[in-house]
Amino acid sequence: MLHEDTKQQEQARVDRTVTQVDKRLTVINQQLANAYNETKDIEQRYGDNTKVNITEVDDRMETNAAVQQQKQLVAAAVENEKLLTSQQARLTDLVNSPYFGRIDITEDGETESLYIGTATFIDDQDNFLIYDWRAPVSSIYYNGTLGPVTYETPNGPVKVDLKLKRQFKIQNGQIEHVFDTNETVGDELLQSVLGEQSDEYMQNIVATIQKEQNDIIRDTTADLLIVQGVAGSGKTSAVLQRIAFLLYHSRSQLEADQMVLFSPNRLFSHYISEVLPSLGEKNMRQVTMAEFLSHRFSGLQVENLFDRFEKDQTSFPEMTQAMRRYKESAAFMHAIEAYVKQASTQPLAFNDLYFEDRPFFTKDQMNQIYLALPANMLPGNKFLATKNTLIKRLKRQINLEVHLDWVAEKIDTLTDDAYRTIVGDREFDSGDDEQAFIAREIVQSYFAPLYESIYNDYFLDESTEYQHFLSGACPADIPTKVWDAMIRQVADNNERHIVGLSDASPILYLRDLLTDSGQNHGIQYLFIDEMQDYSIAQFVYIHHAFPNAKLTVLGDYAQDVFTATYQTGHFIDQLTAAFPRLKINQISLTKSYRATAPITNFAKALLPKEIALQAFSRDGRLPRVIETPNDQALATLTQEIRHLQAEHATVAILTKNQQVAHQLYASLTLDEHVTLISETTRSLPKGILILPLYLAKGLEFDAVIGYDISRKTFGAQSDVDLLYTLVTRAMHDLTLIGVDQLSPLIVALPTDIYTTLQSTKQSI
Numbered sequence: 001m002l003h004e005d006t007k008q009q010e011q012a013r014v015d016r017t018v019t020q021v022d023k024r025l026t027v028i029n030q031q032l033a034n035a036y037n038e039t040k041d042i043e044q045r046y047g048d049n050t051k052v053n054i055t056e057v058d059d060r061m062e063t064n065a066a067v068q069q070q071k072q073l074v075a076a077a078v079e080n081e082k083l084l085t086s087q088q089a090r091l092t093d094l095v096n097s098p099y100f101g102r103i104d105i106t107e108d109g110e111t112e113s114l115y116i117g118t119a120t121f122i123d124d125q126d127n128f129l130i131y132d133w134r135a136p137v138s139s140i141y142y143n144g145t146l147g148p149v150t151y152e153t154p155n156g157p158v159k160v161d162l163k164l165k166r167q168f169k170i171q172n173g174q175i176e177h178v179f180d181t182n183e184t185v186g187d188e189l190l191q192s193v194l195g196e197q198s199d200e201y202m203q204n205i206v207a208t209i210q211k212e213q214n215d216i217i218r219d220t221t222a223d224l225l226i227v228q229g230v231a232g233s234g235k236t237s238a239v240l241q242r243i244a245f246l247l248y249h250s251r252s253q254l255e256a257d258q259m260v261l262f263s264p265n266r267l268f269s270h271y272i273s274e275v276l277p278s279l280g281e282k283n284m285r286q287v288t289m290a291e292f293l294s295h296r297f298s299g300l301q302v303e304n305l306f307d308r309f310e311k312d313q314t315s316f317p318e319m320t321q322a323m324r325r326y327k328e329s330a331a332f333m334h335a336i337e338a339y340v341k342q343a344s345t346q347p348l349a350f351n352d353l354y355f356e357d358r359p360f361f362t363k364d365q366m367n368q369i370y371l372a373l374p375a376n377m378l379p380g381n382k383f384l385a386t387k388n389t390l391i392k393r394l395k396r397q398i399n400l401e402v403h404l405d406w407v408a409e410k411i412d413t414l415t416d417d418a419y420r421t422i423v424g425d426r427e428f429d430s431g432d433d434e435q436a437f438i439a440r441e442i443v444q445s446y447f448a449p450l451y452e453s454i455y456n457d458y459f460l461d462e463s464t465e466y467q468h469f470l471s472g473a474c475p476a477d478i479p480t481k482v483w484d485a486m487i488r489q490v491a492d493n494n495e496r497h498i499v500g501l502s503d504a505s506p507i508l509y510l511r512d513l514l515t516d517s518g519q520n521h522g523i524q525y526l527f528i529d530e531m532q533d534y535s536i537a538q539f540v541y542i543h544h545a546f547p548n549a550k551l552t553v554l555g556d557y558a559q560d561v562f563t564a565t566y567q568t569g570h571f572i573d574q575l576t577a578a579f580p581r582l583k584i585n586q587i588s589l590t591k592s593y594r595a596t597a598p599i600t601n602f603a604k605a606l607l608p609k610e611i612a613l614q615a616f617s618r619d620g621r622l623p624r625v626i627e628t629p630n631d632q633a634l635a636t637l638t639q640e641i642r643h644l645q646a647e648h649a650t651v652a653i654l655t656k657n658q659q660v661a662h663q664l665y666a667s668l669t670l671d672e673h674v675t676l677i678s679e680t681t682r683s684l685p686k687g688i689l690i691l692p693l694y695l696a697k698g699l700e701f702d703a704v705i706g707y708d709i710s711r712k713t714f715g716a717q718s719d720v721d722l723l724y725t726l727v728t729r730a731m732h733d734l735t736l737i738g739v740d741q742l743s744p745l746i747v748a749l750p751t752d753i754y755t756t757l758q759s760t761k762q763s764i
């Protein structure tokens with residue numbers, strides 16, 4: 001415990017800091033009010049200016065220049081206002097809680113106290129009253145134990161002596177807790193943070209980042225950073241802090257929109273959306289794999305992971321599994337690369353390009369152009385050259401067409417409005433010039449659909465090309481008959497405008513390599529959460545699609561919900577083997593923070609013994625396991641909901657799939673409102689929720705009821721990944737209900753890690 005005097009001195013320092021911050025805030029508020037008025041003023045003048053008479057040509061030009069100038073003024077004023085608003089938000093946060101840490105360091109015989117918070121604050125006399133948590137020196141706070149420590153700066157490592165590490169919890173400018181600590185950023189504070197009830201939004205962890213998490217946040221050397229972390233170890237939290245860190249350190253070269261996070265679903269996107277704003281940063285772009293694929297296959301429907309998972313549960317023969325394993329491997333993507341290399345000497349699967357119901361360019365014509373190009377040209381260049389020839393031929397046709405009678409007739413019948421739309425405010429030297437211009441515009445818009453088709457590469461029939469590739473790609477362990485049936489299925493899907501999930505990345509890869517397109521060079525960083533939900537083939541494709549992006553990939557192979565039934569081998573080994581040329585750093589997190597120790601220990605017992613998983617020492621009740629006969633199942637569930645609801649704001653009932661979730665929702669009769677969460681749900685209310693566990697990935701709830709965890713539903717050994725994911729969603733309380741007969745996965749556990757309840761009556 002700290003001495004009372006020390007506490008008072010610290011409170012006095014908080015008061016001094018808050019006064020300075022408050023003073024600055026008053027100035028900013030005033031500037032913001034002025035900026036607001038200025039913007040309004042300019043907008044008003046801008047509005048008046050546009051009302052100037054624009055019938056006279058000279059006036060019109062003058063107005064244009066004036067309007068341009070006003071537009072720039074408005075843009076500058078709006079930008080200024082935005083900047084001030086973000087400063088206002090930052091300072092308001094600091095007034096409430098200026099910092100959370102202090103370090104005393106000695107360098108060259110001089111000792112300095114540095115206070116660490118969410119943003120830097122320098123007073124009018126240039127004193128650093130608060131250091132940003134991302135400043136190089138702040139890493140000592142997260143990494144260093146008392147004694148000699150080194151921290152990295154842009155000018156190389158610096159050695160200092162760490163004399164003191166102090167933690168604060170400050171609310172409304174008042175110190176609520178303060179204590180000194182040596183090694184980790186204190187357990188005490190972590191205990192109190194983790195014991196809180198869940199929220200609709202994830203919280204930032206800036207005040208309590210742990211050492212290994214700090215390594216993830218501050219890694220600047222890896223091209224591919226792989227984080228394997230047990231459930232609840234703070235992977236998602238660390239990666240969001242990492243984004244804030246990168247934005248701070250590369251402010252001049254990096255914008256939030258040059259970072260993309262692949263997230264598991266929209267619900268998750270919503271859940272994490274407040275973390276970066278709470279750290280004073282803009283959110284990065286977010287996309288789900290399903291959205292990314294659909295966008296790239298515009299017009300086709302790509303099978304999604306959830307639907308496939310539901311289908312797999314009805315039927316998933318061994319041969320289909322083997323084929324899927326192959327199609328999702330790096331080897332399959334390499335086979336595509338090899339195929340493309342030899343493609344430049346073979347005819348390509350082109351589409352006839354139709355115009356007005358007749359072929360304008362036939363595939364044969366296209367292949368004549370393509371194959372006449374030098375054989376040693378790269379396929380992508382060959383394709384581009386073919387495309388250019390098609391465009392040239394189309395232009396030639398347009399040049400001929402402008403002189404035809406139908407065009408002159410069309411010009412004669414143009415209405416005044418249509419005429420003005422075409423001409424705009426252009427001026428012509430002669431009537432003939434004007435006539436020629438209009439004729440060209442008319443012909444070009446007539447051929448526009450054809451031009452678009454060429455421009456967007458629609459003349460490549462990627463599905464047929466893919467089938468052609470497949471026909472020579474059958475691996476030795478799969479019977480040709482089965483493989484051929486799969487190819488027919490791909491063709492059939494294509495007829496129905498559907499793309500199977502395991503075909504999606506290979507087809508895109510094939511298309512991109514053949515057409516030398518599909519690469520986005522602007523994205524600098526890519527973050528992929530829940531890595532175990534992605535196939536290696538998808539990783540290969542993503543890396544191809546964002547060639548300049550450094551990758552941070554995080555997940556937990558024990559939470560392999562979607563592919564556990566058919567995937568074999570070690571995921572991370574396969575991932576690293578797929579990228580031999582990248583500098584790879586791997587970090588493993590083994591301590592779980594989310595749940596109470598009894599829940600984490602229960603989860604650990606489900607995993608193979610060799611998996612390291614350590615519970616953060618937070619007390620709680622043992623998980624409850626209830627076996628109930630079918631005719632009492634609903635009554636048991638209802639009772640358990642009541643029981644948990646008495647203590648928790650949110651009780652989530654997690655089911656194996658959507659179908660069970662729907663059935664439960666229809667049959668539960670409670671007085672309280674129950675929310676059924678589906679794939680399209682965007683936000684997470686409090687109360688009683690029902691959802692399939694795959695939608696709960698990455699989320700957490702105060703209390704979780706697993707329903708139903710019986711022999712029927714969780715009977716196979718491969719279901720253990722699902723069950724592990726399910727139980728690790730709980731923060732404070734966990735109940736598992738098995739109908740008729742408990743799952744053997746639970747029966748196999750030591751009985752002292754949970755409480756058993758046999759029937760409805762006893763569970764009250």
Ligand SMILES: Nc1ncnc2c1ncn2[C@@H]1O[C@H](COP(=O)(O)OP(=O)(O)OP(=O)(O)O)[C@@H](O)[C@H]1O
Pocket residue numbers: 190193194203205208209210213229230231232233234235236237238555556593594697698699700728
């Ligand atoms: N250093 C920390 N300080 C405070 N809270 C933390 C810390 N690390 C993790 N947590 C909390 O632990 C919980 C789990 O964190 P997070 O969701 O980031 O873990 P995860 O590894 O992504 O989990 P999962 O793989 O199970 O989805 C969250 O409530 C988070 O706020």
